[in-house]
Amino acid sequence: MKFVRRIRNGLVRLLSGFTGALLRQIRRGLILLVAGFLVLSVGFVLLYGVLPPPVTPLMVIRMVEGEELRKDWRSYDEISPHLVQAVLASEDTRFCEHSGFDWNALRMAVAQNLEGGQTLGASTITMQTAKNLFLWPARTYLRKGLEAYFTILIELFWNKRRIIETYVNVAEWGAGIYGAEAAAQAYFGKSADELTRREASLLAAVLPNPRRWSASQPTRYIERRAATIRARMRIMPDRGAQPCG
Structure with a gap:
């Protein structure tokens, strides 16, 4: 019996030691993983704050699905101020x-959703830039958490001009169409800096579902939406070379 107990105790100690070592390895691995993610995420945000991103996760996904890729980065000064103003009027008037977070809009959206009304979103342009630039198109708590994290980083390291510049350059405007220049060429046969107020409002109007709606062949709903955007644009201050003064 003593011999059996010794064997059992030895096995218990051996198993405990193995389990402890395994847990330490797992803990060390998780720490390295988190540290690596933090370094890479901050690094990419800093890099994309000065350089155009080559592709986004959504672009890669669409290409794997067989779509072409049309994009042509344009600086803020090479994009019609009408388009910048239309996007702000349509997507984020408090930009x-x-x-990074419009808490008033978030509270209103939560209240409306709790009342059982139409599900409302409260994504700011910064949040959409974070999603479009770094994340995948899915509605999960993980993605929303990462979206909030990247939103904080972008607002911390970028100015407002860079945020809106990046947003209008990576936004999806149709099947295989990304950014203001590609959209302007595809729908109106002109460069992004030549867009009129009406054309800009039509492009902004289709942003919520660019694969369903067309800026060059607008439905009545899109025409009405574009007219509302133009009305908002008329009462917005002219930002000039700086979207936020």
Whole structure:
């Protein structure tokens, strides 16, 4: 019996030691993984703050699905101010006031959703830039958490001009069409800096579902939406070379 107990105790100690070592390895691996992610994420945000991103996860996904890729980066000064103003009027009227999250819009969206009304979103342009630039198209808590994380980094390291510049250059505007220049060429046969107020409002109007709607062949709904955007544009201040002064 003593011999059996010794064997059993030895096995228990051996198993405990193995389990402890395994847990330490797992803990060390998780720490390295998190540290690596933090370094890479901050690095990419800093890099894309000065250089155009070559592709985004959504572009890669669409190409794997067989779509072509049409994109041509344009600097802020090479994009019609009408388009910048239309996007702000359509997507995020408080862009210049908030720091990445529009808490008023979030509270309204939560209240509306709790009341059982139409599901509303409250994504700012910064949040959409974070999603478009770094993440995949899915509605999960993990992706929303990462979206919030990248939103904080972008607002921390970029100015507002760079945020809107990046947004209009990576936004999907149709099947295989990304960015203001590709969209302007595809729908109106002109460069992004030549877009009129009406054309800009039509491009902004289709942003919520660019694969369903066309800026060059607008439905009545898109025409009405574009007219509303133009009305908002008329009461917005002219930002000039700086979207937020």
